[in-house]
Amino acid sequence: MLTSLTHVRIAGLAVSTGALTRDFLADGLAQGLGEAELLKVAKAVGLSTRQVAGPGVTALDLCADAAHRLLRAAGLDASSIDALIFVTQTPDHGQPNNASWLHGRLGLAKTAAAFELSMGCSGWVYGLQQASLLCAHGGAARVLLCAGDTLSRLTHPGDRALDPLFGDAGSATLIERTGTPAACHFVLGADGAGADAIIVPAGGARQPASATTRIEAVDAEGNRRHAENLRMNGAEVFNFTLREVPPAVSTVMRLAGWTPETADALVLHQANGFVVTSLGRKCGFPAEKTPLAAFEKYGNQSSASIPCALLDALGGRLEAGPLKIIACGFGVGLSWGAFAGEIGPLVVVPVKAYG
Numbered sequence: 147m148l149t150s151l152t153h154v155r156i157a158g159l160a161v162s163t164g165a166l167t168r169d170f171l172a173d174g175l176a177q178g179l180g181e182a183e184l185l186k187v188a189k190a191v192g193l194s195t196r197q198v199a200g201p202g203v204t205a206l207d208l209c210a211d212a213a214h215r216l217l218r219a220a221g222l223d224a225s226s227i228d229a230l231i232f233v234t235q236t237p238d239h240g241q242p243n244n245a246s247w248l249h250g251r252l253g254l255a256k257t258a259a260a261f262e263l264s265m266g267c268s269g270w271v272y273g274l275q276q277a278s279l280l281c282a283h284g285g286a287a288r289v290l291l292c293a294g295d296t297l298s299r300l301t302h303p304g305d306r307a308l309d310p311l312f313g314d315a316g317s318a319t320l321i322e323r324t325g326t327p328a329a330c331h332f333v334l335g336a337d338g339a340g341a342d343a344i345i346v347p348a349g350g351a352r353q354p355a356s357a358t359t360r361i362e363a364v365d366a367e368g369n370r371r372h373a374e375n376l377r378m379n380g381a382e383v384f385n386f387t388l389r390e391v392p393p394a395v396s397t398v399m400r401l402a403g404w405t406p407e408t409a410d411a412l413v414l415h416q417a418n419g420f421v422v423t424s425l426g427r428k429c430g431f432p433a434e435k436t437p438l439a440a441f442e443k444y445g446n447q448s449s450a451s452i453p454c455a456l457l458d459a460l461g462g463r464l465e466a467g468p469l470k471i472i473a474c475g476f477g478v479g480l481s482w483g484a485f486a487g488e489i490g491p492l493v494v495v496p497v498k499a500y501g
Contacts, residue, residue, distance in 0.1 A: 151330055155324050170193040170194060192441055195444075206251075213290060230261075232245035233449045252290075269448070270450070304362075312448075313446065332484065336480065353373065391414075467489060471485075
């Protein structure tokens with residue numbers, strides 16, 4: 147699906163991370179793993195530290211903090227928001243959704259729409275497309291997009307393959323209708339035939355949580371998990387990203403009329419350092435235009451990873467702006483979303499730990 151929209155801009159960004167720092171090397175040594183092997187994995191994947199949420203802190207809390215800080219920095223009253231979109235796969239409750247809870251926390255007007263997208267790593271781009279549509283054609287002057295997850299709660303601490311990857315964060319992005327014709331472009335896609343490549347098998351209506359679904363098992367590689375934990379077929383997901391992300395990036399660049407030479411940055415979902423480096427190279431972008439430091443500091447933050455990478459690598463430049471940015475998220479679903487547009491000048495709120 148291709149979309150090009152005009153008279154819309156990103157007006158502000160904020161990200162709140164979990165407050166607890168986890169160190170890959172220290173955690174591995176505490177589990178009795180060898181230092182040499184840990185260092186080898188850390189170098190290959192880019193594992194260092196990650197920020198996870200403290201006890202009782204949810205994606206709703208993280209996004210609410212980011213939204214409050216963004217509105218305050220922008221000097222905006224909550225009454226000026228016409229719609230709220232919440233993107234998450236770790237909601238506080240089955241019902242009502244996080245969008246409704248955040249609508250109340252922020253004190254938005256009753257005339258402000260609020261809805262949720264159950265998306266993961268591609269969710270920020272999907273949400274940005276929806277917010278831009280509301281501003282361009284839906285009668286909204288200002289939309290607040292909040293995207294975040296606490297995926298560390300879904301991994302088993304004994305899962306050596308997945309647990310070290312994930313950090314927790316919530317983001318807030320302000321989208322506004324403008325009087326200028328500058329365009330933003332989107333490429334959205336999905337391959338539902340591969341949906342089971344990233345899955346939490348139990349805990350939903352198909353297989354409700356029970357004592358049985360919490361029985362732990364150890365796989366051939368020594369990873370411990372149960373049916374309520376996140377599972378991922380790493381090889382299948384990596385092949386999916388190499389197959390789908392470069393064409394999506396190429397298409398969205400064509401829509402914008404840009405090349406790797408004329409674009410300022412390719413900001414990829416921070417899946418891990420190896421994936422970002424491999425995809426950046428395959429998309430034709432040099433390393434200096436493909437930020438990956440956010441993963442090394444914060445971990446894989448799911449739908450909050452692109453806004454965090456934007457702030458971490460380009461915050462000062464975006465504040466002055468504009469920059470020609472390509473962004474692409476990819477993952478659970480399987481799904482992907484690519485964006486191309488000029489970002490900045492805008493309100494930049496520094497990444498901050500919450501809790």
